[in-house]
Amino acid sequence: MNLIFDGHNDVLLRLWRSRKDGTDPVMEFTKGTSVGHIDGPRAKAGGLAGGLCAIYIPSPHDFSLKEPDAQGHYVTPLDPPLERQWSLDIALEMASIAQRLDRAGAWRLCRSTADIRKAMAEGVFAAVLHMEGCEAIDTDLDVLETFHASGLRSLGPVWSRNNIFGHGVPFAYPMSPDTGPGLTDAGVALVKRCNELGILIDLAHITEKGFWDVAGITDQPLIASHSNVHALTPVARNLTDKQLDAIRDSRGLVGLNYAVTMLRPDARDSADTPVSAMVQHIDYLVERMGIDCVAIGSDFDGATIPADIADAAGNQKLVEALKAAGYGGEDLDKICRENWLRVLASAWHE
Template sequence: MQSVFDGHNDVLLRLWNHAREGTDPVAEFRDGVSTGHIDAPRAKTGGLAGGLCAIYIPSGNLVFADPDRHGHYATPLSAPLERTPSLDIALEMAAIALKLDRAGAWKLCRSTAEIRDCMEKGIFAAVMHMEGCEAIDADLVALETFYAAGLRSLGPVWSRNNVFAHGVPFAYPSSPDTGPGLTDAGFVLVRECNRLGIVIDLAHITEKGFWDVAKTSDQPLVASHSNAHALTPVARNLTDKQLDAIRESHGIVGLNYATAMLREDGRSDANTPIEAMVRHVDHLVSRVGIDCVGLGSDFDGATIPQEIGDAAGNQKLIAALRNVGYAEADLAKLCRENWLRILASAWGESSRPRV
């Protein structure tokens, strides 16, 4: 079994939603449930050793547009969020992450050495990520606090606009070139993340924002859960030109399991074969190379192929990749080593691959 370190999941969002209904998040994650995608038992079954766990503030007013008779759709960007309630929610999710760490349900990791140690001991290795920085003030005072709490990765923007950047909508077919990029505050945020050693994730930003980060950041370019626009032309996927830039920076693109980003027709339909995932991996590898592709499942945040089901089904994808000719050394890179290299680079470490 290949151990997997996942570039993106929304398990904290699910735990937070259930905690509001009275569920104990520690028990839910540690003991397992029948809903959602990730908990400790299913992660162990599927070889999911850890991942970047997102703090994400929901957009309550977002309604996904229905496809027209041609299968086309364009969901308007949700309205920007107010900072104070966003900060409250982000702190609540961070508290859940810290509570799980304190209870031993997972380990909140701040170095690749800690991640590797968790892998050896069979402990879920969680890295705190922020998907959209609505909780962060333009002066970046809150960024220091979240960093102290364990934040080691962030996406400046989700698919809505904020003080730092502009997001891409959920639209098919559509170019990712849908609007402006970083704001003045966004350029400052990128430079501060470089200084602190925080990964900058480009998964939801406009194409203009992608290039703004590329010319500003001293880190490898990262798109944690994005697929190939050449195969599925949704706004959230990356053009070949963007993929070339990731290759040139020795960065990473993480395969998103979301069916709307895998299917040629851009539909959110669980009846999507694993072959669609393999097709995207093949295209990404052909464009950026085996050293710059990872997995970014979007577990607990998207409709995924029913053949995968949840974290317990991860090895089905690995088996499919093995069956089309990926060697074990290459699978190790795709499953974890490429992500650990990226984290080590952003965090100012050195990380020798273990294949």
């Protein structure tokens, strides 16, 4: 079995919601559940050895993709900006769940690639704390220091909504990622401080202008943790060839997103999407950027994924499809985990 380190999941969001409904998140993760995509038993069954686990502040109202028109096109309005204190409360609650899982031995919070490798060798899920959208962070960045001390080692300045640090892309098809402004002055300061602290910057949801703003100031490889190929699926969330070239030139990476809306040529939200579509995006990324710049960023617990994968237990179906497409040995190891460990080591100053 090829062990996988996954660049993005929303399991903390699911566990936070379960806790609100009265379920113990530690028990749900360790004993397993039929809900969502990731828990301990399903991760072990599918070789999911660890990943970046997101603190993501959900919309206070119902947020869903806009229905496509007769041509299959859609533009979902950006989610409104969020209030910071409310966001901070939720972010702390999710961080608390991550710490409880760590104390219970359900997973291990990792702060270095040595921590990740040790956890994987011992069969313990290697969790890295990520923040998807920095609504909980203040412009003075004091809260950033606190989260870093608690294990935060990766963040995306924005989700697909605007905040004090920058602008996000909408969920829209067909549409360029060049949808608005990029980083604010506060966003520039955030990137620079993350460089100093050794916190990975994730470009998965930012506008194209924001992408280039980060590229101009960061000392890290360029990372899009859960994004796909715009030339194959022209949604605003996917990456143009020019962006892929910049990621390649920085020795960064793109993590394949399992979200069907970012895999299908028609961008429809249908689980009836073949695994071959995932391989097609991998092939394109490898041809454009090289094998060292391609990885996995599933978006488990945050999106509709192909029915043939279903959940974390189905990861090896993608691995088998990649083997059938000619990937093997060291190349498959790079896609599954080694490329992530390389860029994390770089961003974390190891």
